[in-house]
Amino acid sequence: MADDGTGGGPMKIRADIAELLHAGHRDNAIAQRLGACPKTIARHRQALGLPKDTPGRTSHASLEDAFRAHTEPTDDGHLLWTGGYNTGIPTFRHKGRRHSAYPIAYRIGHGREPQGRCRPDCGRPGCVEPAHVDDGPGRARTRATFAAIFGTERSA
Structure with a gap:
């Protein structure tokens, strides 16, 4: 359990969301892939102490x-x-x-x-x-x- 940062106390962290966040996936991509709300993904990111997902698109070389x-x-x-x-x-x-x-x-x-x-x-x-x-x-x-x-x- 981790603090969700909303003052509501600890939240249960979903292992599948945590794994994708730690792998560097974007909030919207995780939400689409797992059928979850992007706000839920953002709360998991915050509870895990990971930096906020930055707006904009990732630029790939090729x-x-x-x-x-x-x-x-x-x-x-x-x-x-x-x-x-x-x-x-x-x-x-x-x-x-x-x-x-x-x-x-x-x-x-x-x-x-x-x-x-x-x-x-x-x-x-x-x-x-x-x-x-x-x-x-x-x-x-x-x-x-x-x-x-x-x-x-x-x-x-």
């Missing part, structure tokens, strides 16, 4: 760094998106522009710009693992491979 700042690896080989979404697409801002996470993941994984629409082909919601994201021609190759092996097309 687009890839900004992408990675919004991801978390899983034990089973996926890379989950922890950032925001725009109409169901994982997005983030870098140097004043909004970017979709899928083309950035594709570029990281394949070393070139994607052709057509990108999306993950692993079936795991929220996954942006570069090796799991494919573009239009890649999905067409996957469908053709499945048809050759199984005699039917797989929805990709």
Whole structure:
């Protein structure tokens, strides 16, 4: 228990919030990720004696760094998106522009710009693992491979 700074006495500290605060995550990102109120996160930050979350955006040196700042690896080989979404697409801002996470993941994984629409082909919601994201021609190759092996097309 720690003092919440409101004069109301000690508050119970949630371990998941404390872990993310100590890892350097921003209040709003933690709130979105855990489904908590940003004010609750701020009270935890204060109770833990951590500096106040500063307004403004964190500046990342590269687009890839900004992408990675919004991801978390899983034990089973996926890379989950922890950032925001725009109409169901994982997005983030870098140097004043909004970017979709899928083309950035594709570029990281394949070393070139994607052709057509990108999306993950692993079936795991929220996954942006570069090796799991494919573009239009890649999905067409996957469908053709499945048809050759199984005699039917797989929805990709």
